[in-house]
Amino acid sequence: MGFKKGNMQKSMIEGNTLKLILNFSIPLLLGNLFQQFYNVVDAAIVGQTLGSKALAAVGASSSVQFLILGFCMGICQGFAIMVSQSYGAKRLDEMQTYIYAGAVWTAITAFVISILVVVFCADILHILQVNDEIFNDAYAYLVVIFAGIPFTLLYNYLSAILRAIGDSKTPFFFLAFSAVLNIGLDFFCILVLKWGCAGAAIATIFAQAVSGILCLLLIAFKVNVLHVPKSSRYVDKKHSVKLLAMGVLMGLQFSITAIGSMVMQSANNALGTIYVSGFTAGMRIKSLMMCPFDALGAAVSTFLSQNYGACKLERIHDGYRKGVMVSILYGVFACVVMVFFGRILSKMFVSANESQVLNASALYLRRMGYFYPILGILITTRMSVQGLGYSARAMLAGFVEMIARCIVALCFVPIFKYNAITWADQTAWVAATLVLIPLWISTMRMVQKKMC
Template identity: 60%
Template sequence: MTKSMTSGNPLKLMIQFAFPLLLGNLLQQTYNIIDAAIVGQCLGAKALASVGASSSVQFLVLGFCMGSCAGFGVPIAKYYGANDSDRMRNSIFNGAFLTIVIAVILTTACSLLCPQILHILSVPEDIYQNAYAYLIIIFLGMPFTLLYNYLSSVLRSVGDSKTPFLFLAISVVLNIFLDAFCILVLKWGCAGAAIATITSQAVSGILCLLFILHRLDFLCLKKENRHLRFAPIKELLSMGLPMGLQFSITAIGSMVMQSANNGLGSVCVSGFTAGMRIKQFTMCPFDAIGTAASVFCSQNYGAAKPDRIRKGLWQSMLVAVVYGIVAGLIMIFAGRTLSMIFVGKEAVDVLDASGKYLRCMGFFYWSLGILNVSRMVTQGLGHSMRAVISGVTEMLARSIVSLCFVGSFGYTAICFADQTAWVSACFYIFPTCLYCVHKTTKKLMKQQNVQ
């Protein structure tokens, strides 16, 4: 199922690669929606607020894990595109070592600091216990999250996006059954939702490992590859840490925003949680297109094909922007109705809050297409630190809106924080991406002329 993206129609290849990613993301978000629906409908609006009250810190920590693993995949994709199997396997081994180190450090630190994290987020007292039970289990299960994300990143780097999707599909179906069983049968409440999530992630990670060991011999490590080496570790860290930090820095702004929103009361927390679930669902195509563009450009960078890099950038960005316009219109006109998935129609205040959040966001949703593709292509070409700056821009924009305007404008300020961050980041990352593509293609063309 592996596939080189260094020849053939760029748009067709990226769509073929992105489609399983999209299905996988949609499946994951479908589970998140079902999870939130079960919690909200069966346990009540306060339980839904408990699950959502720490979503920003989950994005910070788990986003660092996912970003780091995605970054570790960039050198693997480059060496796969260059047909350098030995350096590719060296990168896989050293990436696995770094992933284990991250798992140990983050799991220990986050579990010990869980009460302080909830305090920083200003979680209301009436939902604190359930929020703690949910978050501590998510933190303890981080090694399983890292296992799946690293191995799926390895598979995607060599052009296989179908296998991670298939295993994710299995885990999502399992997750739904476990969710219902733990919440409805065992009566474990919010903790049951977290246990179901972690168990399913463990299954998907183990399935990825078994598939690589038994089906993909060229990825299996030889004796000479099983050594820690300074050069691969340095390269992996130069890509993984900035990508992880970019996710986390962005999430810091989300934490400031969520802390400000939590201070507005449980109605705003519930409305924000419902709206955020819908937002995460509609963001799936952006993530799939951005990842496809990143892998495509990275492989063609390794294969020294500058024209394909340029085509990949523009074609993927066009698709992302058109999708953003369509999704934005849906959020504007149907956001409140879609929010009824999570809460009953009698919860008028919560539905109004969710609908307002989605409606305000919908007018600027197209900008997220420019942001995601520009950022991912910049990272795929090896300029991770430049992408981090876009994350800093997002963080500052969200923080400024949350700290300076929520006091005066209340929930309305929360409804405009995300799009302010996206547009602000676009002003930096879009021209930066164009510069990086120009610099990379010029370098490759110069190398070709020398040869």
């Protein structure tokens, strides 16, 4: 089977490295920004209309959302790596089998995890030490988010396989449309229907469902290379083992990192509503400022994955070097923004008269900003290792991040309170980067031996 004219796929095994990576990453960046916009709009509307306590309720479970949703989305990304490698090697029959098997395993994952976390939602919030003052709102928000996991993964799996064949623009267009829809639904559900925090979650899930359905329709009618013929519609042990090995390891890497964040958030929740609100506002801005890193890392990962399938070692080296260079440059820019404008940005979520909350958010952002160039190196290197198929190594770096955050949360927060919280992420980033760089070097040696 060959490549069909008119499809929207884009091969990255030939052409200017930096141009390909940047062209691929720009739609990803815009898509990430719109996806973060879901969270930003939720938090901004909740904080400005329902107050800081409601904002704390929405933010009190952000780490566990990252744990659960991160695992699910990591699985999707891992499945897409197998699709990308097969696409780069031009083994399209194999690619289509991976697509079908990946869809089956994604559906199973979505429904099983959704049922489990909905049932145990209240217990999860108790583990996070969410106080009684905000517990009911936090539960209403989180249970809707968990119930909508199948819709969230519908978009994430389909967009992942579109990106695996070089199409980063289409997922962005659909996500942009659903972001606008989400804004309107936020206002309608919160201000008109008076559904409170649950309304913000309903708006988000509905918008994600729309973006997933649009991806499905586009693939069905336009993207011929992703159509799976009857001969490839089966789930066997060989393909499932490879998919699950890659997907589960990537999912665990997200989750292991999130466990450290959960421990940190639990420690912060015990400090009181002011610090929960400040931390929530800071986390929203942190996630927004991380979008370019995530987009660039995903672009480099896809670039390396396709070129690994095509056995082009020098392009792998070149793609990584240029990805790290751009990450560091953006990290310096992000540092300036967060250090000097963190308090101003926090006013998107917090009323100007709540000075204590604004001060807490600004302190968190300022101290974090200094380390953003290191975060860029970490994310690009980790996703490069994943793109080459060595997810276990990336998971090790995630484990180091988890340990570092747990040490700060358990040993230093009881002594230094919120001051320790504001240094926890940076400690984790530095520790993980020191582990990951040697792992990248040894990974490249292994890749070189395989290609020789």
